[in-house]
Amino acid sequence: MKLRVFTYTNIGGQIVNEDCLDYYEDDDKSIFVLADGLGSHGDGELASGFLVRSILEDLKKLPEIGVAELKDVFYHANKELHLKRRELETQGMLTTAVALAVCQDRAVWGHLGDSRLYYLTDNEIAMITSDHSVTYKKYLAGEINYRDINTDEDRSSLLGAFGNIERYQPEFLETPQILKEGDAFLLCSDGFWEFVYNEEILIDYLKASSPKEWADYMLLRHIKRTKPSNDNYSLITVFTE
DSSP states (O other), rough: OOOOEEEEEETSSSSSSOOEEEEEEESSEEEEEEEEEETTHHHHHHHHHHHHHHHHHHHHSSSSOHHHHHHHHHHHHHHHHHHHHHHOOOSSEEEEEEEEEETTTTTEEEEEEEEEEEEEEEEEEEEEEOBBBHHHHHHHSSSGGGGGGTTTTTTTTSSOOBTTTTTTOOOOEESSOOOOOOOOOEEHHHHHTTSSOOOHHHHHHHHHHHHHHHHHHHHHHHHHHOTOOOEEEEEEEEEOO
16 A cells, blocks of 8 residues: 655744654555644653654554554553653643554554544545544533534643543544545644634545645645644645555
8 A cells, every 4th residue: 555645743823843743654554643742841842752753663663553553552652651751750741642554455543632633535534533622522412513622612621641641541443444545644733623624624635636735725724714823733644545
């Protein structure tokens, strides 16, 4: 399975970019990781960078990656980040993250927090990760509708993050079918998805001929809606061929 990839990150209106992303490809697998750090005084930047490196390096060593392997790598990364927090004696240094691994013609992903993955196939958005946030719980309880998630006042109140042993409950999924030409993935931080709606993500995917073009279309929508003080925002777009 051949992939085309585009990555983008922007500091927004902040002093520090606490988002971090990276990816790795060889003949057997492709791995993509995006994290959004939480904290102050640079703690979030340290957390996201540490976690992305940890997950990527551990996954690179594996000949095959399924849900079980991804769970093990996530657990190890969270444990190491927790130990790092204790070593530095900081209450910050937490991060959300989403990771995607494509091996041959299968894909598996995991996430914790509100960094998202979108899986698009057959001209529709087939799967979207569920945010671990107060706002998403309100949606599940029927208090707000799905579109309200983007603007709800509690959307930044997270129920889980890497670096916190007590609030570590990631979720994992895999594609129910074999990947095929034209399938696509979007990994992004909340600073991006809050300003671009699902139907727009799909429309822009359908008219794009490359992952960069898809990202460009979405970023044009994003930049028109954000304020100068906007959060960092990042994305990874992936096309299969």
